[in-house]
Amino acid sequence: MTLALPIIDISALKSDNQSEWKEVIKAIDGACRDTGFFYVTGHGIPAQQFTKVQAMAEKFFALPEEIKQKDKHTAFNESSRLGTGKRRKTRPKWP
Structure with a gap:
């Protein structure tokens, strides 16, 4: 199916x-x-933005598991602070 x-x-x-x-x-x-x-x-997000996000995801998921696990709490919880409009000034430390 x-x-x-x-x-x-x-x-x-x-x-x-x-x-x-x-x-x-x-x-x-x-x-x-x-x-x-x-x-x-119909969301209005430019196609270029999706291309950038896809590239970031591919880079992240290509990393060794121990690096991804090390960053799993800080990258999500601090990078955007969902719903607050506040953004972290630095990016997660991915190689």
């Missing part, structure tokens, strides 16, 4: 009219309940 991930266009969430959000919310809810994952389009 092949599982296809839903593709959800979230561009309606940019609207001030919350009634336009309902279909997007319904689609996200359904995807989370049915497959647990989904692709997002």
Whole structure:
């Protein structure tokens, strides 16, 4: 069995009219309940940003396991402080 991930266009969430959000919310809810994952389009994030993130992920996952484990707590917990708008001034110390 092949599982296809839903593709959800979230561009309606940019609207001030919350009634336009309902279909997007319904689609996200359904995807989370049915497959647990989904692709997002209409987010406005430039393709170049995805390219940079992909390169960083490839670099990180190519590291030896002991280096990845050493950085697992500080890299995530301190780098962005999710939801606060505060960012760490230094990057994790990856080779």
